[in-house]
Amino acid sequence: MSTTRRIIKGSFLMGLVALASACVVSEPREGYYAQPREGYYDRDHRRYYREHSWHECVEHDEYCR
Numbered sequence: 348m349s350t351t352r353r354i355i356k357g358s359f360l361m362g363l364v365a366l367a368s369a370c371v372v373s374e375p376r377e378g379y380y381a382q383p384r385e386g387y388y389d390r391d392h393r394r395y396y397r398e399h400s401w402h403e404c405v406e407h408d409e410y411c412r
Contacts, residue, residue, distance in 0.1 A: 386410065
């Protein structure tokens with residue numbers, strides 16, 4: 348009988364942990380992952396992404412590589 352109780356308690360606890368972890372994981376917000384990472388350099392267009400906008404590369408620009 349004590350083994351059955353232990354199994355039921357363990358299953359209940361595992362279920363709660365699984366349910367709680369499922370609440371933490373959410374789908375990505377639309378458009379959030381579509382943005383490039385900070386400091387990304389676009390060689391084709393000679394521009395870089397900084398402070399949530401694109402900037403054109405100019406001569407002696409420290410962010411252009």
